[in-house]
Structures are given as C-alpha cells and as structure tokens.
Amino acid sequence: xxxxxxxxxxxxxxxxxxxxxxxxxxxxxxxxxxxxxxxxxxxxxxxxxxxxxxxxxxxxxxxxxxxxxxxxxxxxxxxxxxxxxxxxxxxxxxxxxxxxxxxxxxxxxxxxxxxxxxxxxxxxxxxxxxxxxxxxxxxxxxxxxxxxxxxxxxxxxxxxxxxxxxxxxxxxxxxxxxxxxxxxxxxxxxxxxxxxxxxxxxxxxxxxxxxxxxxxxxxxxxxxxxxxxxxxxxxxxxxxxxxxxxxxxxxxxxxxxxxxxxxxxxxxxxxxxxxxxxxxxxxxxxxxxx
Numbered sequence: 001x002x003x004x005x006x007x008x009x010x011x012x013x014x015x016x017x018x019x020x021x022x023x024x025x026x027x028x029x030x031x032x033x034x035x036x037x038x039x040x041x042x043x044x045x046x047x048x049x050x051x052x053x054x055x056x057x058x059x060x061x062x063x064x065x066x067x068x069x070x071x072x073x074x075x076x077x078x079x080x081x082x083x084x085x086x087x088x089x090x091x092x093x094x095x096x097x098x099x100x101x102x103x104x105x106x107x108x109x110x111x112x113x114x115x116x117x118x119x120x121x122x123x124x125x126x127x128x129x130x131x132x133x134x135x136x137x138x139x140x141x142x143x144x145x146x147x148x149x150x151x152x153x154x155x156x157x158x159x160x161x162x163x164x165x166x167x168x169x170x171x172x173x174x175x176x177x178x179x180x181x182x183x184x185x186x187x188x189x190x191x192x193x194x195x196x197x198x199x200x201x202x203x204x205x206x207x208x209x210x211x212x213x214x215x216x217x218x219x220x221x222x223x224x225x226x227x228x229x230x231x232x233x234x235x236x237x238x239x240x241x242x243x244x245x246x247x248x249x250x251x252x253x254x255x256x257x258x259x260x261x262x263x264x265x266x267x268x269x270x271x272x273x274x275x276x277x278x279x280x281x282x283x284x285x286x287x288x289x290x
Contacts, residue, residue: 002047011084017065021046021055028090031057034101036199038064040185044178045271048279056089062200073203078106079113086117094119096286100271101126108227112219121227122282124270127240128251129211136210144208152204157195163187173273220254228259228285232266232273
C-alpha cells in the first residue's frame with residue numbers, strides 16, 4: 001500500500017483531519033468521501049493510480065478523525081469547509097475534485113458557487129439528492145423533532161473483525177482484506193471488547209430542510225469546469241434513480257461540460273469494488289490539465 005500522512009488543521013473552529021498521499025510538489029487531486037465514509041477509504045483507489053499525484057483527502061466534519069460539530073451537520077458547512085481546505089492546499093490554481101456520493105454533491109454544487117476555483121470534477125454516484133415537494137415538509141419536520149427526543153446511536157461491536165463482517169454484509173463485493181483495513185479506520189476500540197464507529201451518530205438525524213433540487217441545479221448551471229459522472233451498474237443508491245427520463249436529463253443538461261460513464265460489476269462503493277477501473281477513468285479524464 002502507498003503510505004499516507006495525517007495532517008491536522010483548525011478549520012472554522014473545528015479540528016480537521018486531512019490525509020495525504022504522495023509528494024506535495026506533484027499535481028494535486030482532492031478526494032472527497034461520502035456519508036458514513038472516511039478518507040482512508042480511498043486507499044485502494046490511490047494504490048491503483050499510475051501517475052504521481054499529491055492526493056489530499058479530508059475527513060469531513062463528524063467523520064473519521066475530524067472533530068464532531070456541536071451544532072449538528074448542514075450542507076452549507078461542507079461547502080465552507082471545502083472552500084477553506086482549498087485555500088490551505090491549493091490557493092493559487094483551480095482544483096481537481098474527485099468525490100463520492102455526498103462528497104460528489106458537495107463538489108459539484110461548490111463548483112457552481114466558485115467556478116474559478118474548480119478545474120475538473122469527477123463525481124462518483126453523487127448526482128444530486130432526491131426530489132422533494134413542499135408537501136413533504138410537515139412530515140420531515142415532525143420526524144426531525146421526534147429524533148431529537150431520542151437521538152440515534154450506532155451499534156457497539158466486540159471487535160474490529162465484527163465491524164469488518166458488517167462491512168462485507170453491506171457490500172458483498174468487499175474482500176476480507178479490504179474489510180479488515182477499513183474496519184481499522186472506520187472504528188476505534190474504547191476499551192477491550194468495545195469497538196465503536198468514529199463517526200458522530202447525529203449524522204443519522206434526518207435533515208429538517210427539504211432537498212431543494214432547483215437550487216442545486218441553479219448552482220450547476222454556473223459550473224465552468226468539466227464534469228464526469230461515474231456510476232456503478234449494480235448500484236441501488238437512491239436519489240436521482242427515482243427520476244423520470246426527462247427529470248434525469250434536466251440534471252445532466254444543467255452542466256455545460258458533461259460526460260458520464262458506468263462501471264460494470266460495481267455497486268455504490270466504486271472505489272472499493274473496482275478501484276483499478278476507476279483509477280483509469282479518473283486519470284484519463286484529468287490527464288489534459290494534469
């Protein structure tokens with residue numbers, strides 16, 4: 001495995017962990033993980049890169065080794081965190097953002113907020129949230145209030161092996177060695193025989209604010225970067241998959257420079273299922289401006 005280094009920054013008052021691979025003088029790629037994931041999850045993808053890159057992968061707030069946010073978790077905070085991270089690691093040039101799921105939604109929307117800061121985006125299974133309507137609001141608010149009374153918790157495990165088994169149950173394509181590696185980064189042992197996830201369980205709280213897709217599309221229309229969507233042929237992740245053909249076309253045509261590709265024998269966790277294929281796709285897409 002390619003070795004990584006850990007860096008700690010204070011970002012917007014929060015202790016932030018950033019993992020890097022490679023030489024800081026090499027061309028840069030930012031890898032942005034999804035919900036309930038961690039930066040180390042990209043290890044298999046990084047191992048498959050053929051070019052020399054300086055790979056920069058934060059743990060989002062409340063995930064991995066980054067501190068938990070006392071006020072909860074809101075999408076605008078991810079945009080602001082990304083803005084601050086780019087100022088630290090690449091303040092003088094547009095960045096290459098390679099992002100998965102929630103991270104892909106953050107990256108593409110941010111690329112419309114600050115078009116001059118983003119050169120290219122690879123969004124893996126992050127193509128905008130599910131559509132909602134105003135009529136959904138009362139039920140959403142009520143669910144949120146109920147969850148505040150009984151905050152969600154994560155399961156406690158007896159060993160990292162048990163965590164690895166759970167990861168393989170969630171994703172049958174995940175090999176045992178990869179599951180064991182991930183378990184060591186997704187979880188921590190508090191006392192012998194008590195293993196818990198690093199992530200803040202408040203991430204499981206429903207967002208009381210509806211997904212207003214029209215606002216996201218308005219941001220996407222301002223993107224000047226080239227954008228590549230990569231999906232897994234066997235993925236069942238929700239969101240855009242509930243769209244009609246016309247609605248899905250609306251998402252795609254909102255981005256001026258748009259490409260898409262689908263990877264076979266691959267679910268939602270593309271960077272786990274097919275890291276070698278994914279690395280080829282990413283490096284081919286980034287090559288002209290690398």
